[in-house]
Amino acid sequence: MVLTSRLPLTAVALLALASPSFGQELNALVWCDHTDPSLVAPFEEKFGVKVNLKEYEGTAAGMAILDQSQPGDWDVLVIDAVDVGRAVEAGKLAEIPADQLPTADFFPELVMPANNTVDGKTYAVTEKFGYNTISYDKTKVDPADMQDMAALTGGKYDGRIGIYDYYLPVLGLVALGQGVNTADINAETLPALKEPLMKLRAASKQVSDVVSAQTALATGEVDIVVGGGEWLTAVLAADNPNLDWTIPKQGGLRWAQSIGVVAGTTQPDLALEFVKYIVSPEGQARLATASCYWGMPANAKAGDALTPEQKTVLRWDEQPEFLKRAQLYPIPDAATDTAMQDMWTEMLNQ
Numbered sequence: 001m002v003l004t005s006r007l008p009l010t011a012v013a014l015l016a017l018a019s020p021s022f023g024q025e026l027n028a029l030v031w032c033d034h035t036d037p038s039l040v041a042p043f044e045e046k047f048g049v050k051v052n053l054k055e056y057e058g059t060a061a062g063m064a065i066l067d068q069s070q071p072g073d074w075d076v077l078v079i080d081a082v083d084v085g086r087a088v089e090a091g092k093l094a095e096i097p098a099d100q101l102p103t104a105d106f107f108p109e110l111v112m113p114a115n116n117t118v119d120g121k122t123y124a125v126t127e128k129f130g131y132n133t134i135s136y137d138k139t140k141v142d143p144a145d146m147q148d149m150a151a152l153t154g155g156k157y158d159g160r161i162g163i164y165d166y167y168l169p170v171l172g173l174v175a176l177g178q179g180v181n182t183a184d185i186n187a188e189t190l191p192a193l194k195e196p197l198m199k200l201r202a203a204s205k206q207v208s209d210v211v212s213a214q215t216a217l218a219t220g221e222v223d224i225v226v227g228g229g230e231w232l233t234a235v236l237a238a239d240n241p242n243l244d245w246t247i248p249k250q251g252g253l254r255w256a257q258s259i260g261v262v263a264g265t266t267q268p269d270l271a272l273e274f275v276k277y278i279v280s281p282e283g284q285a286r287l288a289t290a291s292c293y294w295g296m297p298a299n300a301k302a303g304d305a306l307t308p309e310q311k312t313v314l315r316w317d318e319q320p321e322f323l324k325r326a327q328l329y330p331i332p333d334a335a336t337d338t339a340m341q342d343m344w345t346e347m348l349n350q
Contacts, residue, residue: 024049026270028076029062031055031257032210033128033290042286043277047270057209058166059083066092071264075271081115081256082329084124094263096272098122102279102299109254109323110298116258124260127278128287130295131326132169133252135217135228135245146224149177149248153199157224161204162216164227167344168329169253173226174200176250176327185330190339194346200226201347210293217243231255234294234313247325254326256298281305288314 024047028034032055040051056062059080066074079087087093103111103125116124134146140160145151152161163170172182174193185193201207205222210232216222218236225232229252233243259278261271277283284297285305296314297303303316315322332340 024267024270025052026050026076026267026274027052027054027074028078028274029054029056029065029074029262030076030078031057032292033287033295034078036286036290036292039283039286039290042282043274046277047273049270051274059086063087063090063092066090066262072266074262075265075267076259076274077262078127078257078259079124080329081112081124081126081258082331084115084258084260085118087260088118088123091263093123094261094265094268095121095123096125096261096275100272100276101125102276102301105281105301106298107296107300107319107323110256112256112258115256116260124258125275125279126256126298127259127284128295129254129256129298130231131229131245131247131252131322132164132166132173132227132255133229133245133247135225135232135243137217137220137223137242138244139242140220140223143244143246146246147248149173149250152224152226153196153203155203158203159205160223161200162213162222162225163200163204163207164213164225164232165207165209166227167340169255170227171197171340171344172253172327172330175330176252179250182253182327182330185332185340186336187339190336190343194343197343197347198350201350207348214293230314231293231295234289235291237313247322252322252326254323254328256328257295 026049028051030053035053035055044051056065062079110126110129112126116122136146171193174197175182175185178196180189208216213225214232214236217225218240229245233245236243259275261268261275265271278287279299281299281301282305284299284302288295288297288302289310303311
């Protein structure tokens with residue numbers, strides 16, 4: 001107070017612009033990995049703001065929250081990369097300046113312009129990725145069996161399998177097991193996936209969400225999780241090194257999540273700074289090892305901020321091969337998506 005009273009008005013104004021805006025708040029609609037306090041704390045400290053986080057699961061739920069909110073209620077959105085276009089079409093995401101994003105440092109496959117841009121404009125940036133594949137306890141199953149998805153329904157592991165409760169990746173894995181590429185899932189190919197999906201359900205013990213699937217594998221309630229991957233086992237590795245994951249010979253699915261600025265935010269500059277922090281090497285390393293689930297950072301420079309042990313758990317050195325063998329999530333049209341959800345519901349009720 002004494003300092004600023006001696007400054008001319010112009011200097012006071014410049015100081016205000018250069019200083020954090022204490023008392024400001026940023027509202028972000030996110031996935032559970034962003035709720036780790038160690039992720040948002042450095043940003044809050046740097047900008048003198050409070051980041052309010054609301055966790056949601058599934059794009060439909062996130063879109064519903066935005067539909068029920070007033071413009072300006074939300075500033076930042078984390079979303080499945082395959083659904084960015086859907087959010088843009090619904091008017092939920094604002095354009096962001098591509099030249100302020102460090103995508104030159106990304107793993108090339110994770111720039112994903114087909115997902116993050118619409119009509120040449122950038123609306124989101126990839127922040128994290130990984131694989132939906134097979135997780136297992138290597139002391140309870142034969143790791144060699146996990147290289148072939150046919151082993152899951154061969155009878156040997158009946159009643160010892162858990163299924164991750166998300167229809168897109170699991171139906172994608174079922175498709176790969178039948179020799180159908182995820183990009184080719186449509187009204188013509190989908191009916192052929194029903195029998196193998198039901199067969200998998202008959203061999204399984206449960207269908208469960210992220211936390212329940214992690215718990216079931218960690219406690220030995222199940223020995224295999226279909227749809228799992230490093231996101232499910234990595235966070236448990238320190239306490240249970242017997243948990244592992246692999247991409248079978250038929251392949252796996254690569255998931256990716258993106259982050260963008262919500263259309264209508266009253267503080268677009270601060271929202272953009274949050275996005276930039278998340279995709280910076282520091283933010284990426286913290287996000288990759290968040291307490292809810294781990295995953296690979298899109299920014300390859302995050303490797304400099306990760307420990308050798310963390311990179312081992314993430315299979316850092318194996319990424320080039322994994323990226324070659326993984327396919328993207330299915331992107332069904334509206335009718336096919338409804339049919340996939342109906343098939344999934346029928347499976348759950350079996």
